[in-house]
Amino acid sequence: MASCYFNPIPTSSRLISADLSTKFNIPKLLHRKKRFGVLPRSSKVTAFYGLKTPPYEHDALEPYMSKKTIDIHWGEHHRNFIEGLNKQLEKDDILYGYTLDELVKVTYNNGNPSIEFNNAAEVWNHDFFWESMKPGGGDMPILGLLEQIEKDFGSFTNFKEKFTEAALTLFGSGWVWLVLKREEKQLAIVKTSNAICPIVWDHIPIINLDLWEHAYYLDYKNDREQYVNVFLNHLVSWNAATDRLTWGEAFVNLGEPKIPAA
Amino acid sequence: MAVRTLLTRKTLSSFLRNDPKPIGTAAISAAASTQSRDLHVYTLPDLAYDYGALEPVISGEIMQLHHQKHHQTYVTNYNKALEQLHDTVGKADASATVKLQSAIKFNGGGHINHSIFWKNLAPVREGGGEPPKEALGWAIDDHFGSLEALIQKVNAEGAALQGSGWVWLSLDKDSKRLTVETTANQDPLVTKGPFLVPLLGIDVWEHAYYLQYKNVRPDYLKNIWKVINWKYASEVYEKEAYLVNQEDRP
Numbered sequence: 001m002a003s004c005y006f007n008p009i010p011t012s013s014r015l016i017s018a019d020l021s022t023k024f025n026i027p028k029l030l031h032r033k034k035r036f037g038v039l040p041r042s043s044k045v046t047a048f049y050g051l052k053t054p055p056y057e058h059d060a061l062e063p064y065m066s067k068k069t070i071d072i073h074w075g076e077h078h079r080n081f082i083e084g085l086n087k088q089l090e091k092d093d094i095l096y097g098y099t100l101d102e103l104v105k106v107t108y109n110n111g112n113p114s115i116e117f118n119n120a121a122e123v124w125n126h127d128f129f130w131e132s133m134k135p136g137g138g139d140m141p142i143l144g145l146l147e148q149i150e151k152d153f154g155s156f157t158n159f160k161e162k163f164t165e166a167a168l169t170l171f172g173s174g175w176v177w178l179v180l181k182r183e184e185k186q187l188a189i190v191k192t193s194n195a196i197c198p199i200v201w202d203h204i205p206i207i208n209l210d211l212w213e214h215a216y217y218l219d220y221k222n223d224r225e226q227y228v229n230v231f232l233n234h235l236v237s238w239n240a241a242t243d244r245l246t247w248g249e250a251f252v253n254l255g256e257p258k259i260p261a262a
Numbered sequence: 263m264a265v266r267t268l269l270t271r272k273t274l275s276s277f278l279r280n281d282p283k284p285i286g287t288a289a290i291s292a293a294a295s296t297q298s299r300d301l302h303v304y305t306l307p308d309l310a311y312d313y314g315a316l317e318p319v320i321s322g323e324i325m326q327l328h329h330q331k332h333h334q335t336y337v338t339n340y341n342k343a344l345e346q347l348h349d350t351v352g353k354a355d356a357s358a359t360v361k362l363q364s365a366i367k368f369n370g371g372g373h374i375n376h377s378i379f380w381k382n383l384a385p386v387r388e389g390g391g392e393p394p395k396e397a398l399g400w401a402i403d404d405h406f407g408s409l410e411a412l413i414q415k416v417n418a419e420g421a422a423l424q425g426s427g428w429v430w431l432s433l434d435k436d437s438k439r440l441t442v443e444t445t446a447n448q449d450p451l452v453t454k455g456p457f458l459v460p461l462l463g464i465d466v467w468e469h470a471y472y473l474q475y476k477n478v479r480p481d482y483l484k485n486i487w488k489v490i491n492w493k494y495a496s497e498v499y500e501k502e503a504y505l506v507n508q509e510d511r512p
Contacts, residue, residue, distance in 0.1 A: 076477040118424055171368045172447035173425035173468075194425035213426070213468035214477060222331040222469060 048089045048096050049123060051082045054130035061135060064234045069218045077214055078126040085119035092116070100124055101199060108200040121195040125175060125208060132207050134237035141238040145245050148254060152187040159189075160232050163209075166191050167228040173212040178241070179203035180248040204248040206241045301348065303341050306334050307377055315385040319489045321474050329380070332469055336372030336448070343369055371448035375428055378463050384491035394492040398461070398499040405440040415442050417483040420466045431462040431495065435502050459502045461495040 054074060059067040089096040095103060095116060104124050107117035140156060141149060153159035159178075166189045167176045174193045181188050181203055190198050198205055209231055216227035309329060314322030343365040350358040384390035393409055394402060406412040412431070420429035423444050428451075430443045436457040443454050451460045464486060471482035 072476055080477070171364065172427070214472060217468060217472045221327055222335070 048086050049082055049100065051079050052127050052130070054133075056133075056135055061133060061235060064219075064230045065133070066219050069215070072218070073210075073214060074126070074130065078123070081119045081122040081126065085116065085123055088116045088119060100127075104197055105200055108196075118195045121197040121200075124197050124199070125195065125210070128205060129208050129210050131240050132209070132237055133231070133235040134239065136234075137237045138232065138234040139238060141241060143242075145238065145242045148187055148245065162189050163232065164225070164228050167209060167211055168225055170211050175211060176209045177203075177205055178207040179205050180245065180252055182252050185252050185254060204244070204251065206244050206248070207236060209236075301345070304337050304373060306330075306337050307380065309380050311383075311385050311388065315388075316383060316390070316489045319485045320383075320471075324469075324471065324473050327473075328376075328465075328469060333373070333376040336369045336376065339365065340369035340373050367453075368448050371450040371453075374450045375448055375463055375465070378460050379465050381494045382462050382464070382491055383486075383489050384493070386489060389493055390489035390491055391487060392492060394496050396496070397503070398492070398496040401440055401499065401503070412442070413487055416464065417480065419444050420464055420483050421480045423466055426467040429464050429466055430458075430460050433459045433461055433499060433502055435459055438503055459498065461498050462490065 051074075054070065058070040058074070061070065095107070098106060100120065100123065103120045104117070107114045107120050109117070140146065146156065149156055149159050153162060163176060163178065170176060170191045170193075172193065174191060174196070177190045177192065177198050179188055179190055179198050180186070187206065188203075190203065192198060209228065211224065216224065220227045220230075306329070309325075312322075313325040313329070316325060343362055347359065347362050347366065350362065393399065399409070402409055402412050406415060416429055416431065419442055423429060423446075425446065427444055427446045427449070430445065430451050432441050432443045432451055432454070433439075434441065434455065434457050440461075443451060443458065445451060445454060451458050451463065464483065466479060466483070471479065475482040
């Protein structure tokens with residue numbers, strides 16, 4: 001146990017198809033610090049989590065999201081969350097044993113977040129955000145995802161309107177999400193402040209949009225509405241969303257109840 | 263729609279006490295059932311300096327966007343929310359009235375906070391960055407040890423603030439104590455305590471510095487002191503700290 005390896009790729013990456021994973025910048029596997037007692041030689045811990053690269057080149061979302069925005073957003077903001085988290089985990093004997101999902105949930109601490117929550121959740125949110133977009137995105141969802149959206153929002157147009165409205169009425173920094181709610185067995189739009197990630201309420205995220213000003217200010221200045229429209233019309237990856245919904249259906253039965261024939 | 267707007271503008275008023283510009287003087291009979299009061303419309307205050315006058319600390323582009331776009335949007339949406347409030351109050355619709363409170367707090371707070379912020383800044387040639395003297399200077403030494411210590415505290419709390427918000431040098435009118443406070447989003451300082459008066463408020467929303475400082479908020483905080491208008495803070499301090507009867511003082 002003490003010398004086991006820790007996989008630095010957070011669990012959310014299981015949703016990514018194999019060909020994309022070759023593009024990830026996977027850091028060297030690192031020794032995990034011994035929980036008790038003496039540290040083995042060469043066990044200097046430098047990272048628990050690695051900075052996952054977006055599944056496309058930084059200029060691949062041009063002109064809708066500039067290379068400069070991704071360079072800074074990923075290379076500075078996202079990286080700082082990772083580094084901040086790794087520093088915090090280095091000091092904690094317990095928390096480094098969790099997966100990222102578990103870490104986010106446990107540090108949320110039922111609404112009284114511990115200091116690690118912000119970094120952990122922001123790492124989760126940003127990993128998820130880069131994968132929520134793709135070059136040539138936008139378009140329409142298809143098949144099961146489209147049907148579910150139509151079922152839960154009336155129509156795809158309605159969904160887009162509700163998503164946009166949520167984004168424009170979020171006060172301050174935060175995120176807008178399309179999630180699958182387990183109990184209600186339906187899709188819903190939720191807004192979260194600052195770092196909060198809806199897995200803390202046990203929702204299954206399908207899509208997220210970063211509404212911190214740093215996500216759009218270099219490209220759109222104060223025009224958040226244009227940014228949201230561009231996201232929905234040109235960036236959002238309904239492929240990723242479909243994968244995530246399919247995964248979610250392992251936990252949530254979205255079908256009609258099957259009544260046995262008499 | 264236009265008629266409705268006129269109606270509501272005509273008759274709303276009493277929530278607003280500062281810098282209002284009354285509009286809609288024409289009497290509209292349909293509005294006569296409610297009290298006949300003018301709806302005051304908030305307007306964007308002018309700056310006392312040019313957009314480029316704070317360079318190189320804050321770029322002209324940031325100042326212009328911040329004032330003409332961000333602050334203007336808070337003003338516009340505050341006026342809208344107040345119109346809606348007038349409607350819902352008129353209809354005695356309690357739940358709709360209560361529902362408006364977040365928009366009023368956010369947009370009204372945005373207007374209040376930015377109006378203070380512009381006054382907290384001054385170009386260097388007009389005294390920006392000159393340390394506070396006399397009463398406020400002494401009070402800062404008393405409470406924080408030195409101006410330098412205060413600056414460090416503000417910078418640390420401003421940098422640590424999660425998300426968007428403000429960091430304040432606050433005077434408690436009641437106890438006369440100076441403290442450093444932070445508020446989230448556009449919450450005005452008074453949400454932290456009924457007696458708190460802002461002497462100095464620094465906007466740490468990303469829109470306040472991103473075009474120039476990107477993700478390095480600490481650099482923005484470090485630099486902004488070069489254009490802080492301590493004269494304004496001193497005036498507010500002297501006015502507010504001595505308002506209460508002298509015998510109330512220890």
